[in-house]
Amino acid sequence: MKNTIIAIFALSFMSVSHAAYKLYIPLEQPNGGSLPNGTIQIKPRSPGISAESWRVTDPLYGEWINVGGIYGCSNWGPDPSTQTIGVTFDQTATDCKQDQTTTKQEREQETTTLVYRNIGEPSIESKSVAVHSTRKVTGTKENWQAAEPLYGEWVNNGAVYGCSNWAPAPTSMLKDEPYNQTATDCKQDQSRTKQDREQETTTLEYRNVGLPVPENHTISVNSSRPSNGLASCVYNVDVINNYWYASAISNYLQVVVNGVAIKYQTNYTSTSITVNGVRYKRGALIKDNFYEVCK
Structure with missing residues (x-):
């Protein structure tokens, strides 16, 4: 029932x-x-198990990983020409690029249990991002300042000239006697080159400014020259400088030139003698067996 x-x-x-x-x-x-x-x-x-309901949901992404190096940098700054030469500094570029990749896993989610499950295999995604880059660079800015010029050696131009006070005078020397005359008021033209320069204050390097320019001046010099005496005969028995003495009584000959006895001999009749290659002659009688000395 x-x-x-x-x-x-x-x-x-x-x-x-x-x-x-x-x-x-x-x-x-x-x-x-x-x-x-x-x-x-x-x-x-018993109540039946209801059917599952899956819907596409947000993918699952991996971390972005750099691929290769940074590239495409162009706006490096500051420029080396603005930094002191030889000094190392950091130069930065802000327009560089970096390639990156990541993995993307498509997924879906059950609407009731909220469980996730993958759809297919992971795929690779790529992108290029803007990055900064820094590098070490050496400055090239030079600072040049005027430095001491570089001079060449003075070189004589032409011969000595303008001499006027030649001494001793030829008329004060025995005729044909060779000797050296000296002048102390001579002039000598000279020239040299002057090269202007400047120096870099950091490296201390020198460089030329323009082309070498000539410089000229005139200096006072002494000069000497060979000469010959012009006095044909001289005599000065009072101070015993120049004389020809010939005595018939003692048959004795003595010749004194410039205060120096250059010849003693017998045979007073000799009228010429040669001493050290120089031929001396007896001149006119002055007095008492004293004669002029001639060359």
Whole structure:
């Protein structure tokens, strides 16, 4: 009877929910049915597991990784020409590029359990980002200042000239006697080159400014020259400088030139003598066996 009530209740429920269907339930024997008691068992029906619902969701990305080196830098600054020569400094460029890659994993998510699952294999994505770069550079800015000029040696131009105070005078020397005359008021023209220069204050390097220019001046010099005496004969017995003495009484000859006795000999009749390659002659009688000395 209990089973019959449950069956009737189920039939009433089904009739409401599904009017197009009919439910036939065999009766067990106590109620006039043909089936043994206990043959029909009606158990409560468990709720069915609903179907999964997946939707595409945000991909999963890896970290961006640099590929290769930085490139494309062009606006390096400051310029080496603005920095002191030889000094090392940091130069920076702000327009450089860096290639990067990452992995992208497509995913979907179950709407009820919120579980994620991958869609296919990971793919690679690439991009190029703007970066800065720094490098060590040496300055090239030079600072030049005027330096001492570079001079050449003074070189004589032409011969000595302008001499006027030659001494001793030829008329003061015995005739044809060779000697050196000296002048102290002579002049000598000279020239040299002057090269203007400048110096770099850091490296201390020199460089020329323009072409060498000539410089000239005139200096006072002494000069000497060979000469010959012009006095044909000289005599000065009072100071015993120059004389020719010939004595017939003692048959004696003495010749004094410039205060020096250059010849003693007998045979007073000699009228010429040669001393050290110079030929001296007896000149006119002055007095008392004293004669002029001539050359």
